[in-house]
Amino acid sequence: MGTPENIIVGSHVWIEDPEVAWIDGQVLKINGKDAEIETSDGKKAVANLSKIFPKDMEALPDGVDDMTKLSYLHEPGVLQNLKARYELNKIYTYTGNVLIAINPFQKLPHIYGAQMMQQYKGVPLGELSPHVFAIAGVAYRAMVNEGKNNSILVSGESGAGKTETTKLLMQFLAFLGGRAVTEGRTVEQQVLESNPVLEAFGNAKTVRNNNSSRFGKFVEIQFDKSGRISGAAIRTYLLERSRVCQVNDPERNYHCFYLLCAAPQEEIEKYKLGNPKLFHYLNQSQCYELADVNDAHEYLATCRAMGIVGISQKDQVFLSQARI
Numbered sequence: 382m383g384t385p386e387n388i389i390v391g392s393h394v395w396i397e398d399p400e401v402a403w404i405d406g407q408v409l410k411i412n413g414k415d416a417e418i419e420t421s422d423g424k425k426a427v428a429n430l431s432k433i434f435p436k437d438m439e440a441l442p443d444g445v446d447d448m449t450k451l452s453y454l455h456e457p458g459v460l461q462n463l464k465a466r467y468e469l470n471k472i473y474t475y476t477g478n479v480l481i482a483i484n485p486f487q488k489l490p491h492i493y494g495a496q497m498m499q500q501y502k503g504v505p506l507g508e509l510s511p512h513v514f515a516i517a518g519v520a521y522r523a524m525v526n527e528g529k530n531n532s533i534l535v536s537g538e539s540g541a542g543k544t545e546t547t548k549l550l551m552q553f554l555a556f557l558g559g560r561a562v563t564e565g566r567t568v569e570q571q572v573l574e575s576n577p578v579l580e581a582f583g584n585a586k587t588v589r590n591n592n593s594s595r596f597g598k599f600v601e602i603q604f605d606k607s608g609r610i611s612g613a614a615i616r617t618y619l620l621e622r623s624r625v626c627q628v629n630d631p632e633r634n635y636h637c638f639y640l641l642c643a644a645p646q647e648e649i650e651k652y653k654l655g656n657p658k659l660f661h662y663l664n665q666s667q668c669y670e671l672a673d674v675n676d677a678h679e680y681l682a683t684c685r686a687m688g689i690v691g692i693s694q695k696d697q698v699f700l701s702q703a704r705i
Protein backbone atom coordinates (compact mmCIF):
# COMPACT_ATOMS: atom_id res chain seq x y z
CA MET A 382 0.00 0.00 0.00
CA GLY A 383 1.09 3.58 -0.55
CA THR A 384 2.35 5.19 2.64
CA PRO A 385 3.25 8.83 3.07
CA GLU A 386 6.84 7.77 3.88
CA ASN A 387 7.67 6.59 0.38
CA ILE A 388 6.33 9.68 -1.37
CA ILE A 389 8.84 12.46 -1.96
CA VAL A 390 9.13 15.44 -4.29
CA GLY A 391 9.34 14.05 -7.83
CA SER A 392 7.43 10.84 -7.02
CA HIS A 393 4.90 9.63 -9.59
CA VAL A 394 1.60 9.12 -7.82
CA TRP A 395 -2.13 8.52 -8.17
CA ILE A 396 -4.66 10.92 -6.67
CA GLU A 397 -8.44 10.80 -6.59
CA ASP A 398 -10.22 12.65 -9.35
CA PRO A 399 -13.94 13.45 -9.46
CA GLU A 400 -14.17 12.60 -13.17
CA VAL A 401 -11.87 9.66 -13.85
CA ALA A 402 -11.71 8.17 -10.32
CA TRP A 403 -7.90 8.23 -10.18
CA ILE A 404 -5.44 10.38 -12.11
CA ASP A 405 -1.67 10.14 -12.21
CA GLY A 406 0.70 12.99 -11.58
CA GLN A 407 4.02 14.05 -10.08
CA VAL A 408 4.65 15.55 -6.66
CA LEU A 409 5.91 19.14 -6.93
CA LYS A 410 6.05 20.09 -3.24
CA ILE A 411 5.32 18.63 0.15
CA ASN A 412 3.97 20.94 2.85
CA GLY A 413 3.52 19.05 6.11
CA LYS A 414 0.83 16.42 5.46
CA ASP A 415 -0.18 17.83 2.08
CA ALA A 416 1.40 17.38 -1.32
CA GLU A 417 1.09 19.60 -4.36
CA ILE A 418 0.79 17.52 -7.50
CA GLU A 419 0.87 18.28 -11.19
CA THR A 420 -1.57 15.86 -12.77
CA SER A 421 -1.13 14.32 -16.21
CA ASP A 422 -3.94 16.50 -17.61
CA GLY A 423 -1.80 19.56 -16.81
CA LYS A 424 -3.69 20.70 -13.70
CA LYS A 425 -2.39 21.28 -10.18
CA ALA A 426 -3.97 19.66 -7.16
CA VAL A 427 -3.31 19.49 -3.43
CA ALA A 428 -4.00 16.26 -1.57
CA ASN A 429 -3.32 14.81 1.84
CA LEU A 430 -0.39 12.40 1.76
CA SER A 431 -2.57 9.63 3.19
CA LYS A 432 -4.78 9.87 0.07
CA ILE A 433 -1.95 9.59 -2.42
CA PHE A 434 -0.66 6.29 -3.78
CA PRO A 435 2.64 5.62 -5.54
CA LYS A 436 2.44 4.83 -9.25
CA ASP A 437 4.42 1.92 -10.64
CA MET A 438 6.43 3.50 -13.46
CA GLU A 439 7.53 0.07 -14.68
CA ALA A 440 3.99 -1.30 -15.04
CA LEU A 441 3.48 -3.04 -18.38
CA PRO A 442 1.26 -1.01 -20.73
CA ASP A 443 -0.91 -4.11 -21.40
CA GLY A 444 -1.27 -4.84 -17.69
CA VAL A 445 -0.66 -8.15 -15.91
CA ASP A 446 -2.97 -11.16 -16.05
CA ASP A 447 -2.69 -11.78 -12.28
CA MET A 448 -2.90 -8.80 -9.98
CA THR A 449 -0.68 -10.47 -7.39
CA LYS A 450 2.12 -9.59 -9.84
CA LEU A 451 1.50 -5.85 -9.40
CA SER A 452 4.19 -3.94 -7.52
CA TYR A 453 1.51 -1.94 -5.69
CA LEU A 454 -1.73 -3.69 -4.86
CA HIS A 455 -3.73 -0.55 -4.11
CA GLU A 456 -7.03 0.64 -5.61
CA PRO A 457 -5.64 2.88 -8.39
CA GLY A 458 -3.06 0.21 -9.32
CA VAL A 459 -5.75 -2.47 -9.56
CA LEU A 460 -8.12 -0.24 -11.53
CA GLN A 461 -5.38 0.90 -13.89
CA ASN A 462 -4.45 -2.73 -14.58
CA LEU A 463 -8.07 -3.70 -15.25
CA LYS A 464 -8.52 -0.66 -17.50
CA ALA A 465 -5.39 -1.42 -19.54
CA ARG A 466 -6.60 -4.99 -20.10
CA TYR A 467 -10.19 -3.98 -20.82
CA GLU A 468 -8.99 -1.63 -23.56
CA LEU A 469 -7.48 -4.70 -25.24
CA ASN A 470 -10.78 -6.60 -24.83
CA LYS A 471 -9.22 -8.72 -22.07
CA ILE A 472 -12.16 -8.80 -19.72
CA TYR A 473 -10.78 -11.41 -17.30
CA THR A 474 -7.95 -10.95 -14.78
CA TYR A 475 -6.90 -13.11 -11.85
CA THR A 476 -6.12 -12.04 -8.32
CA GLY A 477 -4.61 -15.30 -7.17
CA ASN A 478 -7.33 -17.85 -7.73
CA VAL A 479 -10.14 -15.28 -7.81
CA LEU A 480 -11.31 -14.21 -11.26
CA ILE A 481 -12.28 -10.58 -11.86
CA ALA A 482 -14.60 -10.16 -14.87
CA ILE A 483 -15.44 -6.82 -16.43
CA ASN A 484 -18.69 -6.60 -18.35
CA PRO A 485 -17.75 -6.11 -22.02
CA PHE A 486 -21.31 -4.99 -22.97
CA GLN A 487 -20.76 -6.57 -26.37
CA LYS A 488 -20.82 -10.09 -27.71
CA LEU A 489 -17.39 -11.74 -27.66
CA PRO A 490 -18.20 -15.11 -29.29
CA HIS A 491 -14.54 -15.84 -30.07
CA ILE A 492 -13.73 -16.24 -26.38
CA TYR A 493 -16.56 -18.65 -25.55
CA GLY A 494 -16.91 -21.01 -28.54
CA ALA A 495 -16.49 -24.80 -28.66
CA GLN A 496 -12.84 -24.37 -29.59
CA MET A 497 -12.20 -22.34 -26.44
CA MET A 498 -13.94 -24.94 -24.29
CA GLN A 499 -11.74 -27.63 -25.80
CA GLN A 500 -8.68 -25.47 -25.17
CA TYR A 501 -9.47 -24.91 -21.48
CA LYS A 502 -10.43 -28.53 -20.81
CA GLY A 503 -8.04 -30.05 -18.26
CA VAL A 504 -5.68 -27.08 -18.21
CA PRO A 505 -4.41 -25.93 -14.77
CA LEU A 506 -5.28 -22.43 -13.58
CA GLY A 507 -2.85 -19.83 -14.86
CA GLU A 508 -1.56 -21.82 -17.81
CA LEU A 509 -3.82 -20.03 -20.30
CA SER A 510 -5.19 -16.46 -20.18
CA PRO A 511 -7.58 -15.78 -17.30
CA HIS A 512 -11.01 -17.13 -18.18
CA VAL A 513 -14.29 -18.14 -16.57
CA PHE A 514 -13.83 -21.62 -18.12
CA ALA A 515 -10.54 -22.01 -16.23
CA ILE A 516 -12.34 -21.37 -12.92
CA ALA A 517 -15.07 -23.91 -13.77
CA GLY A 518 -12.37 -26.39 -14.82
CA VAL A 519 -10.46 -26.06 -11.54
CA ALA A 520 -13.64 -26.50 -9.49
CA TYR A 521 -14.64 -29.53 -11.56
CA ARG A 522 -11.26 -31.25 -11.34
CA ALA A 523 -10.98 -30.63 -7.59
CA MET A 524 -14.44 -32.16 -7.15
CA VAL A 525 -13.56 -35.24 -9.22
CA ASN A 526 -10.09 -35.71 -7.69
CA GLU A 527 -11.04 -35.10 -4.07
CA GLY A 528 -14.54 -36.58 -4.31
CA LYS A 529 -15.97 -33.53 -2.51
CA ASN A 530 -18.60 -30.91 -3.31
CA ASN A 531 -17.29 -27.69 -4.72
CA SER A 532 -18.83 -24.25 -5.16
CA ILE A 533 -18.20 -21.21 -7.30
CA LEU A 534 -19.42 -17.89 -5.95
CA VAL A 535 -20.38 -15.26 -8.53
CA SER A 536 -20.88 -11.81 -7.09
CA GLY A 537 -21.10 -8.22 -8.28
CA GLU A 538 -23.46 -5.28 -8.46
CA SER A 539 -26.57 -5.21 -10.65
CA GLY A 540 -25.62 -5.40 -14.31
CA ALA A 541 -22.06 -6.56 -13.57
CA GLY A 542 -22.57 -9.81 -15.50
CA LYS A 543 -23.37 -12.44 -12.84
CA THR A 544 -26.19 -14.07 -14.81
CA GLU A 545 -24.11 -14.26 -18.00
CA THR A 546 -21.11 -15.57 -16.06
CA THR A 547 -23.22 -18.21 -14.35
CA LYS A 548 -24.55 -19.36 -17.74
CA LEU A 549 -20.99 -19.65 -19.05
CA LEU A 550 -19.95 -21.65 -15.99
CA MET A 551 -22.93 -23.97 -16.46
CA GLN A 552 -22.16 -24.31 -20.16
CA PHE A 553 -18.57 -25.32 -19.47
CA LEU A 554 -19.51 -27.70 -16.64
CA ALA A 555 -22.07 -29.26 -18.98
CA PHE A 556 -19.32 -29.62 -21.58
CA LEU A 557 -17.00 -31.30 -19.05
CA GLY A 558 -19.77 -33.43 -17.59
CA GLY A 559 -20.37 -35.34 -20.83
CA ARG A 560 -23.61 -36.84 -22.07
CA ALA A 561 -26.03 -38.74 -19.89
CA VAL A 562 -29.13 -39.36 -22.00
CA THR A 563 -32.49 -39.50 -20.22
CA GLU A 564 -35.81 -39.70 -22.06
CA GLY A 565 -34.26 -38.46 -25.27
CA ARG A 566 -32.90 -35.31 -23.63
CA THR A 567 -29.50 -34.91 -22.08
CA VAL A 568 -29.31 -33.80 -18.48
CA GLU A 569 -26.90 -31.04 -19.38
CA GLN A 570 -29.34 -29.77 -22.00
CA GLN A 571 -31.97 -29.60 -19.26
CA VAL A 572 -29.54 -27.81 -16.97
CA LEU A 573 -28.77 -25.20 -19.63
CA GLU A 574 -32.39 -24.77 -20.72
CA SER A 575 -33.41 -23.95 -17.15
CA ASN A 576 -31.90 -20.49 -17.72
CA PRO A 577 -34.42 -19.17 -20.28
CA VAL A 578 -37.26 -20.45 -18.09
CA LEU A 579 -35.91 -18.79 -14.94
CA GLU A 580 -35.19 -15.59 -16.83
CA ALA A 581 -38.68 -15.40 -18.35
CA PHE A 582 -40.32 -15.61 -14.92
CA GLY A 583 -37.71 -13.94 -12.72
CA ASN A 584 -35.98 -11.32 -14.84
CA ALA A 585 -37.11 -7.85 -15.81
CA LYS A 586 -35.77 -4.65 -17.28
CA THR A 587 -34.52 -2.26 -14.61
CA VAL A 588 -32.81 1.11 -14.93
CA ARG A 589 -29.44 -0.64 -14.66
CA ASN A 590 -29.97 -3.84 -16.58
CA ASN A 591 -32.38 -4.88 -19.35
CA ASN A 592 -32.27 -8.45 -18.08
CA SER A 593 -31.97 -8.03 -14.34
CA SER A 594 -32.51 -11.14 -12.21
CA ARG A 595 -34.97 -10.11 -9.53
CA PHE A 596 -34.12 -13.11 -7.36
CA GLY A 597 -31.06 -14.89 -6.01
CA LYS A 598 -30.24 -18.39 -7.08
CA PHE A 599 -28.24 -21.38 -5.97
CA VAL A 600 -27.59 -23.72 -8.87
CA GLU A 601 -26.60 -27.23 -7.92
CA ILE A 602 -25.22 -29.51 -10.61
CA GLN A 603 -24.85 -33.10 -9.51
CA PHE A 604 -22.16 -35.37 -10.91
CA ASP A 605 -21.66 -39.10 -10.56
CA LYS A 606 -18.37 -40.67 -9.45
CA SER A 607 -16.94 -40.55 -12.95
CA GLY A 608 -17.67 -36.83 -13.24
CA ARG A 609 -20.72 -37.15 -15.53
CA ILE A 610 -23.70 -34.89 -14.87
CA SER A 611 -26.42 -36.90 -13.18
CA GLY A 612 -28.89 -34.20 -12.17
CA ALA A 613 -29.42 -30.61 -11.16
CA ALA A 614 -31.41 -28.53 -8.71
CA ILE A 615 -31.96 -24.82 -8.65
CA ARG A 616 -33.03 -23.05 -5.49
CA THR A 617 -34.27 -19.48 -5.81
CA TYR A 618 -34.46 -16.80 -3.15
CA LEU A 619 -36.36 -13.58 -2.51
CA LEU A 620 -38.14 -12.89 -5.79
CA GLU A 621 -39.08 -9.21 -5.99
CA ARG A 622 -42.83 -9.85 -5.89
CA SER A 623 -43.92 -6.20 -5.71
CA ARG A 624 -42.85 -5.77 -9.35
CA VAL A 625 -45.80 -7.88 -10.52
CA CYS A 626 -48.32 -5.19 -9.59
CA GLN A 627 -46.18 -2.06 -9.48
CA VAL A 628 -43.71 -1.01 -12.16
CA ASN A 629 -41.92 2.32 -12.42
CA ASP A 630 -41.00 4.01 -15.70
CA PRO A 631 -38.70 3.15 -17.52
CA GLU A 632 -38.61 -0.37 -16.06
CA ARG A 633 -40.69 -3.37 -17.11
CA ASN A 634 -42.64 -6.08 -15.36
CA TYR A 635 -41.33 -9.67 -15.59
CA HIS A 636 -40.46 -10.71 -19.16
CA CYS A 637 -43.07 -13.52 -19.14
CA PHE A 638 -46.01 -11.06 -19.37
CA TYR A 639 -44.68 -9.43 -22.53
CA LEU A 640 -43.82 -12.82 -24.01
CA LEU A 641 -47.39 -13.93 -23.45
CA CYS A 642 -48.69 -10.81 -25.22
CA ALA A 643 -46.49 -11.80 -28.17
CA ALA A 644 -47.78 -15.40 -28.33
CA PRO A 645 -49.13 -16.84 -31.60
CA GLN A 646 -52.56 -15.47 -32.62
CA GLU A 647 -54.57 -18.54 -31.57
CA GLU A 648 -53.22 -18.29 -28.00
CA ILE A 649 -53.84 -14.54 -27.93
CA GLU A 650 -57.48 -15.26 -28.73
CA LYS A 651 -57.77 -18.26 -26.44
CA TYR A 652 -56.44 -16.39 -23.39
CA LYS A 653 -57.95 -13.01 -24.37
CA LEU A 654 -54.54 -11.42 -24.58
CA GLY A 655 -53.49 -8.41 -26.64
CA ASN A 656 -51.24 -5.43 -26.69
CA PRO A 657 -49.37 -4.98 -23.35
CA LYS A 658 -50.62 -1.36 -23.32
CA LEU A 659 -54.09 -2.72 -22.47
CA PHE A 660 -53.02 -4.22 -19.14
CA HIS A 661 -52.76 -2.20 -15.94
CA TYR A 662 -49.84 -4.24 -14.63
CA LEU A 663 -47.88 -3.48 -17.79
CA ASN A 664 -49.00 0.03 -18.75
CA GLN A 665 -47.84 1.72 -15.52
CA SER A 666 -44.55 2.10 -17.32
CA GLN A 667 -44.26 3.30 -20.90
CA CYS A 668 -41.51 0.82 -21.64
CA TYR A 669 -42.86 -2.21 -23.52
CA GLU A 670 -40.07 -3.37 -25.77
CA LEU A 671 -36.43 -4.22 -25.26
CA ALA A 672 -33.70 -3.40 -27.75
CA ASP A 673 -32.52 -6.52 -29.61
CA VAL A 674 -35.21 -8.75 -28.06
CA ASN A 675 -38.04 -10.24 -30.08
CA ASP A 676 -40.74 -11.21 -27.56
CA ALA A 677 -42.58 -13.46 -30.06
CA HIS A 678 -39.40 -15.40 -30.68
CA GLU A 679 -38.62 -15.50 -26.96
CA TYR A 680 -42.12 -16.81 -26.22
CA LEU A 681 -41.53 -19.82 -28.46
CA ALA A 682 -38.02 -20.33 -27.05
CA THR A 683 -39.39 -20.24 -23.49
CA CYS A 684 -42.14 -22.78 -24.31
CA ARG A 685 -39.52 -25.04 -25.88
CA ALA A 686 -37.25 -24.65 -22.83
CA MET A 687 -40.16 -25.45 -20.50
CA GLY A 688 -40.72 -28.65 -22.47
CA ILE A 689 -37.04 -29.57 -22.22
CA VAL A 690 -36.85 -29.03 -18.46
CA GLY A 691 -39.87 -31.28 -18.06
CA ILE A 692 -42.82 -28.87 -17.63
CA SER A 693 -45.70 -30.69 -19.35
CA GLN A 694 -47.96 -29.06 -21.92
CA LYS A 695 -50.80 -29.11 -19.37
CA ASP A 696 -48.67 -27.34 -16.76
CA GLN A 697 -47.55 -24.82 -19.35
CA VAL A 698 -51.20 -23.96 -20.05
CA PHE A 699 -51.78 -23.65 -16.31
CA LEU A 700 -48.77 -21.33 -16.03
CA SER A 701 -50.08 -19.17 -18.88
CA GLN A 702 -53.45 -18.88 -17.18
CA ALA A 703 -51.82 -18.12 -13.84
CA ARG A 704 -49.85 -15.33 -15.48
CA ILE A 705 -53.05 -13.82 -16.86
Ligand SMILES: Nc1ncnc2c1ncn2[C@@H]1O[C@H](COP(=O)(O)OP(=O)(O)OP(=O)(O)O)[C@@H](O)[C@H]1O
Nearest residue numbers: 484486487539540541542543544545590592593594
Ligand atom coordinates in the same frame (compact mmCIF):
# COMPACT_ATOMS: atom_id res chain seq x y z
N1 LIG B 1 -19.48 -11.98 -20.59
C1 LIG B 1 -20.34 -11.19 -21.21
N2 LIG B 1 -20.30 -11.07 -22.56
C2 LIG B 1 -21.15 -10.25 -23.21
N3 LIG B 1 -22.09 -9.49 -22.60
C3 LIG B 1 -22.18 -9.57 -21.27
C4 LIG B 1 -21.32 -10.43 -20.49
N4 LIG B 1 -21.65 -10.29 -19.20
C5 LIG B 1 -22.67 -9.41 -19.15
N5 LIG B 1 -22.99 -8.97 -20.39
C6 LIG B 1 -24.05 -7.99 -20.77
O1 LIG B 1 -24.44 -7.28 -19.61
C7 LIG B 1 -25.83 -7.48 -19.34
C8 LIG B 1 -26.04 -7.56 -17.84
O2 LIG B 1 -25.42 -8.74 -17.34
P1 LIG B 1 -26.12 -9.71 -16.29
O3 LIG B 1 -27.59 -9.76 -16.53
O4 LIG B 1 -25.37 -10.97 -16.30
O5 LIG B 1 -25.85 -8.89 -14.95
P2 LIG B 1 -26.17 -9.34 -13.46
O6 LIG B 1 -24.92 -9.10 -12.66
O7 LIG B 1 -26.73 -10.71 -13.43
O8 LIG B 1 -27.25 -8.26 -13.05
P3 LIG B 1 -28.51 -8.38 -12.03
O9 LIG B 1 -27.92 -8.42 -10.65
O10 LIG B 1 -29.25 -7.09 -12.31
O11 LIG B 1 -29.27 -9.59 -12.42
C9 LIG B 1 -26.20 -8.75 -20.09
O12 LIG B 1 -27.57 -8.77 -20.46
C10 LIG B 1 -25.29 -8.68 -21.31
O13 LIG B 1 -25.84 -7.81 -22.28
